[in-house]
Amino acid sequence: RTVVTIPSIHAAYAQGTPLSMITAYDYTSARLAAGAGVDMLLVGDSLGQVMLGYDSTTQVTMHEMVHHCAAVTRALDGAPQQAPHRPLVICDLPFGSYTRPDAAVDNGVRCVKEGRADAVKLEGGVHAPAVIDQVTSLVAAGVPVMGHIGLTPQTASAMGGYHVQGRSEAAALKLLEDAMFLQEAGCFAIVLEMVPGKIAEHITQQLSIPTIGIGAGAGSSGQVLVFHDVVGMFDKFVPKFSKQYAQAGAIIADALRSFHADVQAGAFPTKEHTFLIKSAVLSSFRE
Numbered sequence: 250r251t252v253v254t255i256p257s258i259h260a261a262y263a264q265g266t267p268l269s270m271i272t273a274y275d276y277t278s279a280r281l282a283a284g285a286g287v288d289m290l291l292v293g294d295s296l297g298q299v300m301l302g303y304d305s306t307t308q309v310t311m312h313e314m315v316h317h318c319a320a321v322t323r324a325l326d327g328a329p330q331q332a333p334h335r336p337l338v339i340c341d342l343p344f345g346s347y348t349r350p351d352a353a354v355d356n357g358v359r360c361v362k363e364g365r366a367d368a369v370k371l372e373g374g375v376h377a378p379a380v381i382d383q384v385t386s387l388v389a390a391g392v393p394v395m396g397h398i399g400l401t402p403q404t405a406s407a408m409g410g411y412h413v414q415g416r417s418e419a420a421a422l423k424l425l426e427d428a429m430f431l432q433e434a435g436c437f438a439i440v441l442e443m444v445p446g447k448i449a450e451h452i453t454q455q456l457s458i459p460t461i462g463i464g465a466g467a468g469s470s471g472q473v474l475v476f477h478d479v480v481g482m483f484d485k486f487v488p489k490f491s492k493q494y495a496q497a498g499a500i501i502a503d504a505l506r507s508f509h510a511d512v513q514a515g516a517f518p519t520k521e522h523t524f525l526i527k528s529a530v531l532s533s534f535r536e
């Protein structure tokens with residue numbers, strides 16, 4: 250059984266092995282992702298849009314994060330033959346749950362204790378949203394932290410929407426500063442979201458912790474995508490940076506249409522789906 254840990258993530262990074270991370274929000278998808286050998290599962294607050302139908306991640310609560318995180322980590326328990334690969338699980342701290350260091354620690358501890366996460370992720374750096382003291386306090390409390398800079402969805406509205414970040418020299422320098430401070434504060438890795446490829450590559454070269462890119466080109470230490478984008482199950486919006494490796498949504502829709510049509514036509518269930526009893530029992534039952 251291979252168990253992914255923060256030291257094993259750092260060992261892979263030191264060897265130049267690219268790291269894979271995918272979002273997971275429930276038991277079934279977590280089992281699929283673990284079975285595929287993915288290095289890290291992110292219980293992302295993108296579950297607000299993908300699982301709960303909110304129009305922003307800002308509505309997601311701590312209760313919802315812990316509820317989904319616990320479902321994900323339950324999928325990784327069990328006998329080695331049933332779960333031969335255990336990815337590292339990172340739980341997003343939702344908007345408003347880390348406004349002060351003590352709140353960050355309380356909520357980070359909930360992710361570990363109730364959600365059974367290995368680590369948490371929060372958005373921001375040394376500039377607004379400023380989270381360096383929160384990172385320091387979480388790490389001191391024994392909660393490993395993944396940073397997240399560039400496009401930070403929890404404050405996207407203040408940033409004027411979902412736009413590429415770090416396109417000007419000043420903006421790119423701020424990103425580099427954020428990354429350096431997050432590393433100094435003790436983050437074990439940093440997500441770079443929607444950053445020009447060359448900027449992400451430069452930041453990655455300056456750091457001694459791995460970067461995980463999303464819409465950040467090929468120069469990061471690893472890549473993260475949203476589960477539903479990868480399998481083709483979210484058709485409301487397909488970001489330029491994501492890749493659909495399957496059209497699972499279309500396959501599922503087909504299956505559901507067939508089920509409905511079969512029921513209407515009386516073609517399901519048949520004898521093979523039906524439980525039988527002895528005819529003698531049936532006769533006396535009917536009398």
Ligand code: KIV
Pocket residue numbers: 272291292293294295296341440442463473474475
């Ligand atoms: O919530 C999420 O899915 C994320 C990733 C896009 C990095 O934070």
Ligand code: NA
Pocket residue numbers: 293294295306341402
């Ligand atoms: Na997130």
